[in-house]
Amino acid sequence: MVAVQSVERPTMECETEHFLMAQRQLDEIALEMGLDHELHERLRYPKRALIVTVPVRMDDGTVRSFTGYRVHHDTTLGPAKGGLRYHPGVNLGEVSCLAMLMTWKCALMGLPYGGAKGGIRVEPWKMSPGELERLTRRYTSEIINLLGPDKDIPAPDMYTNEQTMAWIMDTYSINVGHTVPSVVTGKPVSIGGSYGRTEATGRGVAFCAKRAVEHYEIKSKPPTCVIQGFGNVGAVTAKLLHEAGWKVLAVSDVFGGVFNKDGLDIPRLQAYVTEMGKVEGFTGSKKVSNSDLLELECDVLIPAALGNQITRANVDDLRCKIVVEGANGPTDPEADLRLHEKGIPVVPDILANAGGVTVSYFEWVQGMMHLFWTEDEVNSRLEQIMGRACDQVFEVSTKTGLRPRMAALRIGVSKLAEAKKLRGLYP
Secondary structure: OOOOOOOOOOOOOOOOHHHHHHHHHHHHHHHHHOOOHHHHHHHOOOOEEEEEEEEEEOOOOOEEEEEEEEEEOOOOOOOEEEEEEEOOOOOHHHHHHHHHHHHHHHHHHOOOOEEEEEEEEOOHHHOOHHHHHHHHHHHHHHOHHHOEOOOEEEEEOOOOOHHHHHHHHHHHHHHHOOOOHHHOOOOOHHHOOOOOHHHHHHHHHHHHHHHHHHHOOOOOOOOEEEEEOOOHHHHHHHHHHHHOOOEEEEEEEOOEEEEOOOOOOHHHHHHHHHHHOOOOOOOOOEEEOHHHHOOOOOOEEEEOOOOOOEOOOOHHHOOOOEEEOOOOOOEOHHHHHHHHHOOOOEEOHHHHOOHHHHHHHHHHHHHHHOOOOOHHHHHHHHHHHHHHHHHHHHHHHHHHOOOHHHHHHHHHHHHHHHHHHHHOOOO
8 A cells, every 4th residue: 555644534434445445546646646745635535425314115014224325526527427326235435435436537538527426225136116216216305405417417326227317317306396307317318318328338348448459469369358247337348349259258147157168149148138137057158157257268358247356366367468347446456456567457447437427428418408419429429538538548558657547547636636726725
C-alpha cells in the first residue's frame, strides 16, 4: 500500500476491504502524479452517503425491513451517475468503492457526471415481482431527495433491470407531479429508454477486447477468449466476439461453467440458457468450475461476474495474454501488480465496462432533448467514444510505462483535479 500524508481522522464506516482497494488505487496514481495533498484528501472519501431502512409488506402479509444505500462520491463535473444493485453482499463500503470508480470512469470517458452507486441488501431471487416492486418504490421514496435529472440519475446494476428503472421513474414522477424520463437510465424504450442500452456494457467490453488484441499484437487467428459470467454483460460480449469470428472457449454463470477447446456455439448456448436457465449441461461441452475457468489457456480472459475474482491466491495460475475487466473490481491490487510483472496487461474496469454509462449518458441527453436516436446512431457514437478512450489509455500507458489501470486513472483523476482547482473550495 502506498503511504499517504494525511491528517489523523477516525475510521469511517465505509472503510471496508472494497473501499480501501479503491483508495489504494487513487493513492498510487496520486503519488505518481504528484497530486496536491489537499486535493488528494478530498478525493479519498465520498461527498455524501445515505443509509435508509426500507420496510416492505411481503406477499404473506408480514412486513420485513431491508437496508438501502445511496452514495455520491463526487459531483464536480455534473450530476451523480451510477447503478443500483440488489444483493445480500451490499454494504456501505462496497457502494462507496463503486461510486468512486464511477467518478473516474465518467471523467475518463469525458461524460459530464460524477460518480454514484446504490444498493439494497436483499436476496432478490427469493422475492416475488410484487415484493420487488414494493421494495423498489419504497427505496425510491426514501432516497428521493437525492434524485433528479440534474442531481442523481440511477441505472440498472446487479439483479436490477429495465423494470426496476421503470418503477423508480414512475415513483419519482408521481411525487413531483409530472413525468420525468431522465431521472433514470436503462429503462424500457417505450417510456423514454435508448436503443442499444441493454447491450451497451457488453458491446463496450467486446470493443475493448478487440482493440486490446490489436494494440498488443496478439497473432492468434482467430483470437480465443474465456468469459466468467453469462449474464447481460458476459452473454452480450460472447455473442459479439463470436460474431466477429473469435473462438469463445468457455463461459460460466453462478451454477458453473462449460468449456469446448474448439469454441462454443454461442447462439445455440444462448437458446439453451433461455430454456434451462443455466449454461451447465450444454451439449458438446465439458463442465468447468468458475475458479478453474479463470486458469484456462486463452488470449483474452474476461471476468464479467463478481468483484475480487483474480487474487494473489490464483494470479500465478492464469494462462491468458490479456485481461479485460467486464465486472467492477474483479482484480485485487496485489494480483494487478503481479499480472503487470508477468507481462499480462489488464484493460481496467473503468475503461472496459464503460459502455453502459456512456449509452446511459446518451439516453439522458435524448430524454432531456425529447429527441431520440436510432440504434445504429447510438452504437456508432458509443464506438467513437470508446475508441477515443482506448487510444488515450494505451498511449499514456506506452509513453509513461504505467500499467493500463494507472494510465486510465491518471487521465480520469487529472480531469477531475483540474476541475476542482478551477471551481475552488467554497466558502
